[in-house]
Amino acid sequence: GQQLNQSPQSMFIQEGEDVSMNCTSSSIFNTWLWYKQDPGEGPVLLIALYKAGELTSNGRLTAQFGITRKDSFLNISASIPSDVGIYFCAGQEAAGNKLTFGGGTRVLVKP
Amino acid sequence: EAGVAQSPRYKIIEKRQSVAFWCNPISGHATLYWYQQILGQGPKLLIQFQNNGVVDDSQLPKDRFSAERLKGVDSTLKIQPAKLEDSAVYLCASSQTPGAVEYFGPGTRLTVL
Numbered sequence A: 001g002q003q004l005n006q007s008p009q010s011m012f013i014q015e016g017e018d019v020s021m022n023c024t025s026s027s028i029f030n031t032w033l034w035y036k037q038d039p040g041e042g043p044v045l046l047i048a049l050y051k052a053g054e055l056t057s058n059g060r061l062t063a064q065f066g067i068t069r070k071d072s073f074l075n076i077s078a079s080i081p082s083d084v085g086i087y088f089c090a091g092q093e094a095a096g097n098k099l100t101f102g103g104g105t106r107v108l109v110k111p
Numbered sequence B: 001e002a003g004v005a006q007s008p009r010y011k012i013i014e015k016r017q018s019v020a021f022w023c024n025p026i027s028g029h030a031t032l033y034w035y036q037q038i039l040g041q042g043p044k045l046l047i048q049f050q051n052n053g054v055v056d057d058s059q060l061p062k063d064r065f066s067a068e069r070l071k072g073v074d075s076t077l078k079i080q081p082a083k084l085e086d087s088a089v090y091l092c093a094s095s096q097t098p099g100a101v102e103y104f105g106p107g108t109r110l111t112v113l
Helices: none
Strands: A004-007 A010-013 A019-025 A031-037 A044-049 A055-058 A061-065 A071-076 A085-092 A099-101 A105-109 B005-007 B010-013 B019-024 B031-037 B044-050 B053-056 B065-068 B075-079 B088-095 B108-112
Touching: A004 A085, A010 A019, A019 A085, A031 A061, A031 A071, A044 A055, A044 A061, A044 A071, A071 A085, B005 B088, B010 B019, B019 B088, B019 B108, B031 B075, B044 B065, B044 B075, B075 B088
Parallel strands: A010 A105, B010 B108
Antiparallel strands: A004 A019, A019 A071, A031 A044, A031 A085, A055 A061, A061 A071, A085 A099, A085 A105, B005 B019, B019 B075, B031 B044, B031 B088, B044 B053, B065 B075, B088 B108
């Protein structure tokens, strides 16, 4: 089956920094999604991408659908403490197909 | 609009016992999903319903897991008998149609001792 490799697995942020994470796939996807999961909660959709090359923003978040359709990137600008959490990418091969999730990027605050 | 509801939020059982989880999707959402999320991993789809019919249960361990959505609204997921490796968070999600945005519930954290 498809595999999504998400990196980095974890990162420390300092307030005000920009952070980036990415997801690569062994298969082509028609849809890329980015979710955030807080402790004890289910994932919440942040951004959905439906077209290769698409660049979409949601506040301080920007995500891109890679041209090859096998990767996607998420950037967070000017990070704040509430950005802490686990970010998941998810891909969908075709409309109506199931989602495949990456392993997550855990964002932590620098001590 | 109310979100996806799940209960219980936490459950601790011993191996070989049975357990059941309940999910109430967002009103009007025809598609319902059950995911298993093992600690440190992303969610993995177990089963997808469209109304009261099963669309995809290819990753459901059918020897011990079962799920139903008899009236096309609420759903239950059962594990019988549980194994240690079933310890995970079980997430329910719903969407208006297959492939549309999925909205997740808070999950049920299962610990099997």
